Amino acid sequence: MIRSSDLLAFHDQGAARPAGAVWDAIEANHRSNRLLWDEEDLARRRNVPDAEIAGNKRAIDRHNQARNDAIERIDEHLLAALAEVRRKPGARLSSETAGGMIDRLSIVSLKIRSMRAQTERTDVGPEHIESCRAKLERLVEQRSDLAGCLERLLEEAARGESYFKVYRQFKMYNDPQLNPALYREKR
Numbered sequence: 379m380i381r382s383s384d385l386l387a388f389h390d391q392g393a394a395r396p397a398g399a400v401w402d403a404i405e406a407n408h409r410s411n412r413l414l415w416d417e418e419d420l421a422r423r424r425n426v427p428d429a430e431i432a433g434n435k436r437a438i439d440r441h442n443q444a445r446n447d448a449i450e451r452i453d454e455h456l457l458a459a460l461a462e463v464r465r466k467p468g469a470r471l472s473s474e475t476a477g478g479m480i481d482r483l484s485i486v487s488l489k490i491r492s493m494r495a496q497t498e499r500t501d502v503g504p505e506h507i508e509s510c511r512a513k514l515e516r517l518v519e520q521r522s523d524l525a526g527c528l529e530r531l532l533e534e535a536a537r538g539e540s541y542f543k544v545y546r547q548f549k550m551y552n553d554p555q556l557n558p559a560l561y562r563e564k565r
Contacts, residue, residue, distance in 0.1 A: 379459065379532050380404075382525035385480065389487035400455035407448035407477075408484045414441040415488050439552055445481065446547040452477035453544040456532070463538050470540040472531055478545075479528040486521040493517055 380400065387393035389408060395401045421434035453475045496502075496510035534540035550556040554564070 379536060380456070380476075380480070380528075382483075382529050385483060385528075386487070386521070386525060389484055390491075398455075400452060400459070403448050403451035403455060403477075404480060404484075407445055407452060407481055408487075410441050410445035410448055411481070411484045411488060414438060414445060415492075417441060443549055443552050446549060449475070449477040449481050450544055450546060452480055453542065456535075457542075457544065460535050460541075463536060465541055466538040469538060470534070472540055472542040474531075475542040475545060476528060476531055476535075479524060479531065483521060483524055483528065486517060486524065490514065490517050490521065 384393075384396065385404070388395045388404070395405065417434050417437045421431055421438060423431070456476050493510055493514040497507055497514060499507070531540060531542065535542065548556075554560040
């Protein structure tokens with residue numbers, strides 16, 4: 379099973395990670411989140427041609443699809459590892475999957491990295507630095523809370539006390555068969 383300490387070290391420093399398919403999916407998810415983060419920043423520029431922003435928006439869609447695909451793979455691998463666990467009567471269904479929590483931890487790690495960079499700027503006043511330090515502390519606390527929730531979910535699932543399912547995202551906007559603007563364009 380995944381230990382949150384390994385996950386946080388990987389998200390923060392790209393630390394060596396355990397081998398295995400679930401970690402391949404975790405790495406793909408984090409890479410997609412990093413690429414998505416960078417494209418989101420670029421898409422908010424105001425001093426570039428609209429065509430560049432359109433390119434950023436299309437890249438955002440691709441990275442978001444890869445991100446969601448990786449979340450589903452994480453859940454699939456974790457559930458395969460838990461397949462032999464006998465669910466106890468009254469086991470609690472978690473509305474959030476372990477893959478969803480891992481994705482949120484990835485995003486929070488990116489926020490922490492970016493907020494920490496804000497606290498190290500030399501071109502802003504002390505109010506900005508102090509405000510960002512306070513936000514950084516809250517982000518670190520939120521990540522710690524979420525990491526604890528992930529650990530608890532996985533421990534309870536391993537004992538058969540709780541469970542989660544793979545929830546397919548069905549990103550309709552990326553599917554030319556499901557997005558009306560795309561399938562009407564073909565006509």
